Amino acid sequence: MSTSAAAAIEIRVCHSLEDCEACVAMEKAVWQTDDVELVPSAMLRVVAETGGQVLGAFDGARMIGFTFAIVGCHTVVGRAEPFLHSHMTAVLREYENQGIGRRLKFFQRQDALARGIRLVRWTFDPFQLKNAWFNVMRLGAVLRSYLPNFYGITSSPLHGGIPTDRLVAEWQLDSQRVRAAVEGRLPPVPGPEAVRISLPNDIATQAKANPAAAVHIQDAMRPQFLRQFAAGYAVTAIEPAGPQTNYVLEPWKDA
Ligand SMILES: CC(C)(COP(=O)(O)OP(=O)(O)OC[C@H]1O[C@@H](n2cnc3c(N)ncnc32)[C@H](O)[C@@H]1OP(=O)(O)O)[C@@H](O)C(=O)NCCC(=O)NCCS
Known part of the structure; x- marks a missing residue:
């Protein structure tokens, strides 16, 4: 797809049953899970009508x-604060890597900020x-x-039949870091x-090819993340390093 064709992709809010059924078709196409x-x-219609997105x-x-x-709520300094928990995001394979995922997320951010919500996770x-x-x-x-192992073992080939360990992304919508990203700038070194x-x-x-070997790598990785996060570190950058990719963690100071 050309750059101008990618720019012509429309991003919009979905409310109708037809749109929600199209989301389910996307879930099937991307995750290929069992229907259950x-x-x-x-449920997507309920989400759309109850303050979710x-x-x-x-x-x-x-x-x-x-x-x-979906809408979440946590307590910050004794006050209930709403946030959004973004459960699924997907772009069809033939449309990937053309900035459409980013446009969806930036639309999500604008819509949340317009409603006074400052955190998406x-x-x-x-x-x-x-x-x-x-x-x-x-x-x-x-x-x-x-x-x-947040979701247990699922039927999705994307999950490879191994424990579903998950990192939590925190998107502080009006932080300096996120505003820089919206302007196309990378985070500080x-x-x-x-x-x-x-x-x-x-x-x-x-x-996918060798789940047993992957579980071994997962077993070695899990305590490293848990230890660093317990010590107050956060992942602030992703670094290509030849045949490897580094999660880069620093002591977390920002809001
Ligand atoms: C995650 C997803 C939504 C992103 O959508 P997208 O439209 O491809 O995203 P964008 O084009 O805006 O950005 C993709 C970025 O990843 C980069 N990228 C692509 N392959 C990569 C790889 N193997 N390693 C690192 N970065 C990669 C792209 O180059 C681009 O970054 P750049 O702008 O710096 O070049 C899409 O890949 C997807 O649907 N994945 C399957 C479902 C999924 O895993 N969803 C997320 C969890 S719910």
Whole structure:
């Protein structure tokens, strides 16, 4: 697809049953899970009508990307603060790497800020290094918590039949880091206190081809993240390093 064709993709809010059914078709196409693991269209309609978000990317009438988020609430200094938990984001394979995922997330940010919501969170698989790059370097999210086997073992080939360990992306929508990302700037280069957790570039492919070996790598990675996060470190950058990719962690100071 040309740059101008990618720019012609429309991003908009979804409310209709037809749009919600198109999201379910996207879930099937991207995650290929058993039907019992799908988020059904009825629930997506509830999400859209109860302060959550269902957003679609459309090539003409065809949905080619979507993201949806439910409303969460946590307590900050004794006050209840709403946030969005973004449960799924996907772009059809033939439309990937053309900035459509970023446009969906930036639309999500604008819509949230317009409603006074300043935090969006989501989980992702640490082995999906593209997602790590996208979340940290392109969106300006930071990673400060790790959830071992969060969803249990799922039927999705994307998850490779191994424990679904997840990193939590925190997207502080009006932070300096995120505003810089919206303007197309990369996060600051990490300082001398940085520590690194490295994975082979092809870890996601390895996980599908050899799940037993991937579990071994996961077992070695999990305590490193848990230890660094417990010590107050956060992932602030993703660093290509030859055949490996580094998660770069620093003592976390920003809000
Ligand atoms: C994650 C996803 C939504 C991103 O959508 P997208 O439209 O491809 O995103 P963008 O084009 O805006 O950005 C992708 C970035 O990743 C980069 N990228 C692509 N492959 C990569 C890789 N193997 N390693 C690192 N970065 C990679 C692209 O170059 C681009 O960054 P750049 O702008 O610096 O060049 C999409 O890949 C997807 O649907 N994945 C499958 C479902 C999924 O895992 N969803 C997220 C968890 S719910």
